Amino acid sequence: MKINIIGSGSIGSGVMSASYLIDDHILVDVPNGVIKYLKHLNYDILHIDTILITHLHGDHFFDLPFLMLGKYFNHDKTLMKVICPYGTVRKLKYLFRLGFPYDFRKVMNSINIEFIEHKSRSHTQLGEYLIESRNVKHGKIKPAFGYVVHKEGKKVGFSGDSKYCPSIDKIVEDSDVSILDMSLKAEGNNSHMGYLDIKDICNKYKEKTIIASHMHNSAREVALNNPISNLIIPSENYEINL
Ligand SMILES: [Zn+2]
Secondary structure, three states, rough: OEEEEEEOOOOOOOEEEEEEEEOOEEOOOOOOOOOHHHHHOOHHHHHOOEEEEOOOOOOHHOOOOHHHHHHHHOOOOEEEEEEEOOOOOHHHHHHHHOOOOHHHHHHHOOEEEEEEEEOOOEEEOOOEEEEEEOOOOOEEOOEEEEEEEEOEEEEEEEOOOOOOOOHHHHHHHHEEEEEEEEEEEOOOOOOOHHHHHHHHHHHHHHOEEEEEEEEEEEHHHHHHOOOOOOOEOOOOEEEEEE
């Protein structure tokens, strides 16, 4: 399994917002601007056939209309499955109404897209991938999901945005590599983890590889200046193979 860290920044940082590509065709989160950024990195966005959305904050799903329009303009009829929180389609319609009035139906009728909305923990088998979602805790946003993606006995975990909670431990325990929210430079809060949470997790699970993401610039700086042996602070489009 190949994982590319397309973005590992928070909204305010100069780095693309948290988004990941598995084997060049499964996109985890669709932050504002990521579709153009993927093109800038020379990816063919028409290869994307599966999307996992962690939660419905703009920096995690606002570029979904642009991906759909990309498929529409290219007359691409390949089936794209979107595993997403309950309420995604309603919000997506609203985004289209704001940005591209009258186009939602037209686009939906022309492309081949299937939304798999869910409220709580689920398992979805898609070809050789098993995709598990786990409820995490992200302030008032409900539901908010982390994911564990299995392929050929290897597992990669994603926390999505979350404070440190038992689900995070479970994602790390169950995965070979985990990509975790490390928004903050010290302690976490009710919505996000901080460097000190991640340091505790790295010490607790010394044999696991952790990749930090969703970082404010200050969190990235603290982590780069205080390295932890099993923690990776990804550079642009960092790639890891399992
Ligand atoms: Zn969020």
